[in-house]
Amino acid sequence: xxxxxxxxxxxxxxxxxxxxxxxxxxxxxxxxxxxxxxxxxxxxxxxxxxxxxxxxxxxxxxxxxxxxxxxxxxxxxxxxxxxxxxxxxxxxxxxxxxxxxxxxxxxxxxxxxxxxxxxxxxxxxxxxxxxxxxxxxxxxxxxxxxxxxxxxxxxxxxxxxxxxxxxxxxxxxxxxxxxxxxxxxxxxxxxxxxxxxxxxxxxxxxxxxxxxxxxxxxxxxxxxxxxxxxxxxxxxxxxxxxxxxxxxxxxxxxxxxxxxxxxxxxxxxxxxxxxxxxxxxxxxxxxxxxxx
DNA sequence: AACAGAGCCAACCGCCTAATG
DNA sequence: TCATTAGGCGGTTGGCTCTGT
Numbered sequence: 597x598x599x600x601x602x603x604x605x606x607x608x609x610x611x612x613x614x615x616x617x618x619x620x621x622x623x624x625x626x627x628x629x630x631x632x633x634x635x636x637x638x639x640x641x642x643x644x645x646x647x648x649x650x651x652x653x654x655x656x657x658x659x660x661x662x663x664x665x666x667x668x669x670x671x672x673x674x675x676x677x678x679x680x681x682x683x684x685x686x687x688x689x690x691x692x693x694x695x696x697x698x699x700x701x702x703x704x705x706x707x708x709x710x711x712x713x714x715x716x717x718x719x720x721x722x723x724x725x726x727x728x729x730x731x732x733x734x735x736x737x738x739x740x741x742x743x744x745x746x747x748x749x750x751x752x753x754x755x756x757x758x759x760x761x762x763x764x765x766x767x768x769x770x771x772x773x774x775x776x777x778x779x780x781x782x783x784x785x786x787x788x789x790x791x792x793x794x795x796x797x798x799x800x801x802x803x804x805x806x807x808x809x810x811x812x813x814x815x816x817x818x819x820x821x822x823x824x825x826x827x828x829x830x831x832x833x834x835x836x837x838x839x840x841x842x843x844x845x846x847x848x849x850x851x852x853x854x855x856x857x858x859x860x861x862x863x864x865x866x867x868x869x870x871x872x873x874x875x876x877x878x879x880x881x882x883x884x885x886x887x888x
Numbered sequence: 889a890a891c892a893g894a895g896c897c898a899a900c901c902g903c904c905t906a907a908t909g
Numbered sequence: 910t911c912a913t914t915a916g917g918c919g920g921t922t923g924g925c926t927c928t929g930t
Contacts, residue, residue, distance in 0.1 A: 610899080610900080611898095611900095611923095611924090612898070612899080612924090613898090613899090613901075631915095631916090632915090633916070634914085634915060634916085635917075645900090646915085646916090647901090647915095647916085647917090648899075648900080650916075651898085651899065651900080652898090652899085654917095655898075655899085656898080679930085683919065683920085684918085684919085685919065686917080686918060686919085697918075697919080698897085698898075698899085698919095699897085701919075701920085702896075702897050702898085703897095705897095706895070706896055706897080707896095747893085846919080861907095
């Protein structure tokens with residue numbers, strides 16, 4: 597027996613949302629606000645799973661969603677953030693106002709990963725590929741294999757249950773710390789162009805997880821003795837400079853409440869990731885690349 | 889014009905964590 | 910401390926559209 601589904605699927609609508617459903621959901625949320633997704637569909641008069649409602653709202657109906665093509669600046673930012681954070685789409689999306697994790701994930705899989713390969717970079721490790729053409733071919737083959745496998749699966753859906761092969765062990769990387777609203781003073785001095793490149797978008801404001809925290813800056817310019825100015829995570833106590841990536845001196849002021857260690861957790865987790873993965877991100881190079 | 893294959897992306901699935909009792 | 914629940918996340922699917930033959 598597998599895990600029970602999140603909610604009873606009996607009699608629930610699935611598939612694409614109709615304009616009427618969109619309207620019902622939007623009106624309900626406008627009147628009552630987000631949250632309580634499980635009970636929401638019933639109250640809103642929708643025959644949908646709560647998760648489905650949440651997804652529809654988050655990825656499509658929310659008024660602050662930016663529609664339209666992803667700009668080259670956003671491209672650039674996504675690639676840089678992916679090099680640092682990996683497939684943590686919600687964190688990446690959190691730094692692109694108006695963009696959703698789903699959108700960025702799709703865009704990465706359909707555009708950016710291909711682009712990186714064609715430029716000779718491995719989209720997973722962000723290291724140089726020895727043979728980009730080979731990699732492109734390999735991915736194409738995998739994709740078409742999957743496609744035909746899926747089609748076969750679809751065909752055999754009604755048949756085999758006993759026919760299950762050995763289960764592939766799944767490795768789960770630690771998830772980002774979810775930072776819900778905590779109030780922090782504005783930090784107007786931070787320039788997001790440092791992160792997004794000199795021609796980057798004019799983004800001001802910190803996004804951690806899926807929640808925007810007004811102008812919070814978990815990143816910080818710092819002075820490195822040899823390399824000049826770089827970028828690092830701002831962690832905990834300002835006096836504790838050892839906590840900063842590559843142990844450089846802070847240049848910015850931290851207004852983080854001393855009791856809140858969410859960002860510290862995030863940073864620790866990030867360091868763990870770096871330790872865990874063979875493909876270590878070279879932060880010095882990364883910091884330098886941000887300044888080009 | 890018809891078909892096949894590839895591309896795209898909204899939606900679903902299953903797992904994880906945080907919150908709650 | 911443990912069990913349960915809700916919300917959130919990343920991976921995957923599948924149907925529609927586009928493109929090439």
